[in-house]
Structures are given as structure tokens and as C-alpha cells.
Amino acid sequence: MQVNVEIAFDQLLKIVKELPAGKLRKLKAEIEKGINEENLEEDLETLLLNGPVATSKQIEIIEQNRNSINQWRKKL
Numbered sequence: 001m002q003v004n005v006e007i008a009f010d011q012l013l014k015i016v017k018e019l020p021a022g023k024l025r026k027l028k029a030e031i032e033k034g035i036n037e038e039n040l041e042e043d044l045e046t047l048l049l050n051g052p053v054a055t056s057k058q059i060e061i062i063e064q065n066r067n068s069i070n071q072w073r074k075k076l
Contacts, residue, residue: 019027054062
């Protein structure tokens with residue numbers, strides 16, 4: 001069974017401030033854990049989307065190097 005209770009922010013803040021130090025640390029850890037898990041996926045996606053991208057010139061150089069290495073291996 002689940003019960004939903006609406007508490008105003010001010011009331012919630014007052015309740016949290018009245019918590020003993022140990023329970024306050026535990027609450028803080030749980031909140032941070034939830035935030036970190038949520039942001040981890042977003043951060044990875046953002047990192048990949050904003051990461052460096054090779055230019056056409058760089059891709060051309062990579063292809064030339066690849067071809068040179070392949071020719072060098074054929075000579076051996």
C-alpha cells in the first residue's frame with residue numbers, strides 16, 4: 001500500500017533540519033546517489049556527442065597511412 005502526502009517545501013525543509021546528524025548524512029547520501037545515477041547516462045551521452053570529430057583532411061591522412069602500412073606489410 002502506498003500513501004502520497006503533499007508537504008510544502010518549507011515544511012519539508014523544517015523536517016529535514018530537525019533530523020539527527022546520522023539520519024541527515026544518510027538522507028544526503030541517498031539524494032546524491034540518485035542524482036549521480038541520473039546524470040551518469042546524460043554525462044556519457046553529452047561527452048560522446050560533444051567529443052572531437054575527425055575532419056575530412058584527417059580522414060584522408062589516416063587512409064593514406066593505412067594504405068602505406070598495408071603496402072609495407074606486403075613487401076615483407
